[in-house]
Amino acid sequence: MLAHAWYVLMASTAAPLAASPAATPLPQAATEPADGDSRASEIVVTARRRTERVQEVPIAISVIGGAEIEKTGAFNVNRIQQQQPSLQFYSSNPRNSAINIRGLGAPFGLTNDGIEQGVGFYVDGVYIGRIGASTFDFVDVAQVEVLRGPQGTLYGKNTTAGALNITTRPPSFTPEAKVELSGGNYEFVQAKASVSGPLSDTLALRLSSSATTRKGTIHNTASGDDLHRLRNLGLRGQLLWKATDSLDLTLSGDFNVQSPDCCVQYYARVGTTQRPLNRQYEALAAAFGYAPPSRNPFDRITDLDAGIRSRQEIGGVSLVANWDLGAATLTSVSAWRYWDWQPQNDRDFIGLPITTVSQNPSQQKQVSQELRLASNGADKLSYTVGAFYFHQTIDTQGSQVQGPAASRYLLNPTSANAGNPAVLDGLTSTNTISFDNTSFAVFGKLNYEVFEGFHIQPGLRVNYDKKSGSYLSVVTNGAGAPVICDPAPTSSVVRDQCATLAPQRYAPKFIDWNVSGDITASYDFSADIHGYATYAKSFKSGGINLSGLPLNAAGTGVDLATQTVKPEKVDNYEIGLKTQFLDRRVTLNVAGFWTAVADYQATVNNGQLTVIRGYLANAAKVRSRGFEFDSSFRPSQRFNLYVNGAYTDSTYEKFTNAPCPPELSGGTVTTGTPGAAGVPGGLSPVACDISGQRLPGISKWSFSYGGEYNVPVGGAGGQVYIGYDGNYRSRFSSNPSPSAYTWIEGYALSNVRAGYRRDGFNLFGWVRNAFDQHYFELLSTQSGSTGLIVGQPGDPRTYGLTISKSF
Structure with missing residues (x-):
């Protein structure tokens, strides 16, 4: 029988909740009520080195069990976000992915290698240094935890x-196996299998695999291919050795390869900018006699004329050891991981040969080591202390190539060179980028019971970060000769080439120490009512820009003042209450938060092609505030409901030197009074003050809701069931500076399923996006202030059948 649907908001900072489940044998995620008992299932964790109800652990967390993941078809992080209102996941392709919580985490836009992610991503206790590696299909997952607010x-x-912590199922000394096969429209096929059992009295093995294929949902008329296809393979192995009664070691290895031919963006709409009218999209397209294959993006047709590929390979090994010393448990988590990214993109987004190549193949390697000592038992004073080391290297081989249409499309028509395709045809920027990142920290947390039911939990962290990098961009013309931009060229041809792609060379560095901490007070009003309040002072390490820098005022070199960004300084306040009543048939948890961020790391894209991936700058002040609730209701063992929601108000409190939105870009730059927005030939400000405006990617309101009803059939525990899962999010901005052209309107998605299950056998049909809702995941602007807005649509309605059997 189903556990209560969503595993609610919890509270505290009392112990290593995120690390512990991966570092110790996983407790049973939910203890089912006895037959005829309609109370909610017991969700237990080992967050404080002892088994306890998750409702009693004071930390803001939601836990989704593996059974919930399987039945809802949430087989990756992108689908998990539909179940978690406070979680946002954005991906224009696997490399350019971001995970945000409560509107904070990573700057919205294209990925910049030189900064940290604000949301930690962990698999079995191992920190993953690149969010791009989070796009893998889940393989044999036991549970997913979403922790909200500063951690560390x-x-x-x-x-x-x-x-975001993912815990896989551990090896078992009891033989077990499971197979699952799904098929659906768009030629969707997904197969999963796992097997586990003992090799001896002290050794146990688990092997797991997953393979997914699906035809693309967007047709490319230029190549005849269907884009947004899925081609994923995942393998995982774990070996558990119980060396003694007090010492166990788990060796894990995994390999994932994906080649999804995604994630294309194409014509969505057009908005006027301040660029001269004859240099905006409609006039430029007419000059070439060009028209998109459809002006309705939900016809799902494009004509991209460059190669599309999003192949990535992810893998690694880890060793987790737990040694029970009696009074405390010593945990060691050692890991090595790699990530290999091999993309192809069409960065002009249309079927004209303007930018024929724009891509950044990248290879990451990381090693990490964590040692942690946590007290055992339930004394009035408990503790956790530890140290963490992380080293990461990234090597990137970027390139950008302009095509024969670039001169006419990019250069001012009044220039004599605009009519000469040879000026920009073959203009190539070859970029060699390296990044070295070292981080070390010591941390600790106490949990002191002042009197019965009342706990004070202070924590402290000292962190060291060192980042260094190298960025070298060599520009050659169509004949392969170097383009020299400093000193300022006298040739108009070279000037136009330098204005399009300019050579760059710089080597940024960043070194810093910081001290952070938090304190939580929690009180158990009764066995089923628990409250908490938390204050946290946290830091996000400073970073270096590794995607190219904007040109200086003279246009002869880069602005070196922009090569580093300052650390973010975060003050977070939170209060929460967790309750269960009606004999635990009803769960209602609420939390309110207020987060103030100084020197917020924001994405800047000023339209220069020189900066092919955008760069970073600091916004003076950002604030995110709001409240969340999770609720579930189980009136009987046959029926359950859940409703979760979040209100998030995330705004730039002070950002006076922000990039301007497209309607205020493209005109003659002035430090005086700018022209009217969206009027061709107007005056554009150097920068815009967007203080008081909303952060991108964040809906003020978001909800998830659903339930399941079952009827016993055939005796012996057989059930026929029907389930529904829905989610809604209100409108949000899809541009770093809010623009009238890039708001994504609110939408609701509905997923339904119905089937039969008995004794480990499950057969059900499913429909995702049942009402075929048309919505965008992202909207972007075409470089050069042409006014073209391109979008990445969400998946259409999909349907299929899943059959699984556990042995």
């Missing part, structure tokens, strides 16, 4: 917005 005084990497 208990485990792992310092994170300012939260953490």
